[in-house]
Amino acid sequence: MQNNAQTSKAVLDRYMSLPQGTRVQATYIWIDGTGQGLRSKTKTLEGKPGKLEDLPIWNYDGSSCHQAEGSNSDTYLHPVKMYPCPFRRGDNMLVLCEAYKYNKEPTKTNKRKDCLAVMEKAKDYKPWFGIEQEYTLMDQDKHPFGWPKNGFPGPQGPYYCAVGASRVYGRDIVEAHYRCCLYAGIKISGTNAEVMPAQWEFQVGPTEGIDMGDDLWVARYIMERVAEDFGVVVSLDPKPMVGDWNGAGAHCNFSTKAMREEGGMKHIEAAIEKLSKNHGSHIKAYDPNEGKDNERRLTGAHETSSILDFSSGVANRGASIRIPREVSAQGFGYLEDRRPSSNCDPYSVTMVIVKTTCLGD
Numbered sequence: 001m002q003n004n005a006q007t008s009k010a011v012l013d014r015y016m017s018l019p020q021g022t023r024v025q026a027t028y029i030w031i032d033g034t035g036q037g038l039r040s041k042t043k044t045l046e047g048k049p050g051k052l053e054d055l056p057i058w059n060y061d062g063s064s065c066h067q068a069e070g071s072n073s074d075t076y077l078h079p080v081k082m083y084p085c086p087f088r089r090g091d092n093m094l095v096l097c098e099a100y101k102y103n104k105e106p107t108k109t110n111k112r113k114d115c116l117a118v119m120e121k122a123k124d125y126k127p128w129f130g131i132e133q134e135y136t137l138m139d140q141d142k143h144p145f146g147w148p149k150n151g152f153p154g155p156q157g158p159y160y161c162a163v164g165a166s167r168v169y170g171r172d173i174v175e176a177h178y179r180c181c182l183y184a185g186i187k188i189s190g191t192n193a194e195v196m197p198a199q200w201e202f203q204v205g206p207t208e209g210i211d212m213g214d215d216l217w218v219a220r221y222i223m224e225r226v227a228e229d230f231g232v233v234v235s236l237d238p239k240p241m242v243g244d245w246n247g248a249g250a251h252c253n254f255s256t257k258a259m260r261e262e263g264g265m266k267h268i269e270a271a272i273e274k275l276s277k278n279h280g281s282h283i284k285a286y287d288p289n290e291g292k293d294n295e296r297r298l299t300g301a302h303e304t305s306s307i308l309d310f311s312s313g314v315a316n317r318g319a320s321i322r323i324p325r326e327v328s329a330q331g332f333g334y335l336e337d338r339r340p341s342s343n344c345d346p347y348s349v350t351m352v353i354v355k356t357t358c359l360g361d
Contacts (some may be wrong), residue, residue, distance in 0.1 A: 006231050024048050025092040027085060028058055028077050029221050030099045033066025035109040035288035036236065036343045037219050048091040055095060067099065067107045068356035075360035077098045080194065081214050086180035087225060090148040093186065097217055109288075111347035112213060118351045119209035122358045126257035128334070129212035129350050130189065130205025134342045135223065137170040137198045137241045138233040144198040144241065145169050145232055151298070156246065159197045169198045170232065177202065177219075177226045184222065186215045195246040195303070205253065213347040238287065238341040239296035247304065248342035252349050256335035256358065264332030269358040272312050272321050272335060278356045279310040279320070285352040287341035294341045305338065 005102040024045045032039050032287040035038040041060065051057050062068030062075030074210040085092040099107040105114045119127070137145035146169025147153055158167050174191055181188040181202075191202040202223075204215050220236075225233045275282065291307065298307035305311050305320040312321035314328045320339055327333030340349045357361035 001205075009229065018229060020090070022047055025085070025088055026095050027088075027093070028079070028095045028097050029218065030060075030097045031109050031217065031345070032055060032110055033062075033107070035111075035345055037065075038217070038224060039065055040221065047092075049082070052079055052082060052254040055082070055284065058097075062099075062101070062107070067109070068101065070275075072102055074102055074205075075100075075200060080112065081218075083184040083186070083218055084258075086183040087224065089183075094218060094221070096214055109345075111345050111351065112210070115213060115347040115351040116210050118354055118359070122354045123209065125354070125358045126182065126208060127354050127358065128208055128255050128260070129353075130207070130253040130334075131216055131340075131349075132203050132249070132251040133216060133228070134194055134199060134201045134250065136196070136235045136237070137200065137227065138235050138240075140231065140233055142233065142235075146197075146198050147155060153197045155244070156197075157194050159193060159199075160195045161192050168193050170200065173227055173230050174200055174202075175233060176229075177223050180222045180226060180338060181219050184218065185305055186219050186222075187211070187217060188215075194248075196241065199240075199246065206255075209350075210347075212346075212350050216346045236295050236343040238343060243250070244302075246302045249297065249304075249338060250340045250342050250344050250346070250349070252337045252340050252346075252353065253334050254337060254350075254353050254357075256298070259333060260333060262332055265328070268323065268333070268335050272323075274356050274360075275321060275337070275353075276310045276312070278352075281339075282352055282356070283307060284338065285348045286339050286344050288343060288345060293343060294339070297341060298339065317332055334352055 025042050026045050027040050027042045029040045034149040058077045059074050061073050063070040063073035068075050079095045079097050081096040085094050098112050099110050140334055172236050187207050189203045194201050204219055223234055256330040298304045300306040303317045311319040313319040314323045322336040324327040
């Protein structure tokens, strides 16, 4: 593995064990102008904040994050949620933020503001979400982690949910990330090795409303930080390797209160009918480049539907919308939208699903 700038974590521990007194380190996290990259910086607080309102608004150089011109670069961070920090521990925290321009308007990639408004309108529907975040581990030379440097591993088949050093690459990173998410209070619900070697998945949810986007973005940040410690790169590219290899998605499981209750299947079917009539607008919302990234993944092969067509079916992993077999059998539950790409913005995904199925927009 290529390590361009590796340092000793054992040496670091010597300093991180020093007492910090009553002051607290708050890591402010935000989405940059690409709509998929994360940025962060740390601020010292005089004490542990008791509530979100105790956290100050901060600023950063938006011109270095594709969000402002250099001549007017101040961009502002508005804290929206706090999480215990699994890296510094103690009273230190991670602070998820929305980004705002100098004129108090949200930045172009601040989708949270609109998503929160939609979730507030739809709160009586009690929308629940669970997103299956797939990702690929890479060496710093962008070659899949554990793959032969001058060739390829064996064909897909033995890697999904596998065990053993010849089939599984990077489990230490996965385990560390899982534990960090639990520590931070993120509603992580599971993890597994995926179909392509060096590809993994973790699931977040079920969560209600805006919490889905908040928890997934912070879980992604934690994943990047953990992988950084191991000298490994995390790729959310929906098709990181061309050829006969699976892509990476972020399947979104969705339900309303009515869907989860007895007789809910009619509400699931009604939602699918609405989704079928808005396929194009959903595809545009399901990756940060309005479908261009997903074109490489949604081909109709490798457990995907075609990007050009809408389809649904029971237990069908080649459909746009899958109804789990147990949901079909019991007559209530949830649906799985398999179209969102691994690099999607969960605020955009959950917002458009609620707008289509609940609000009729």
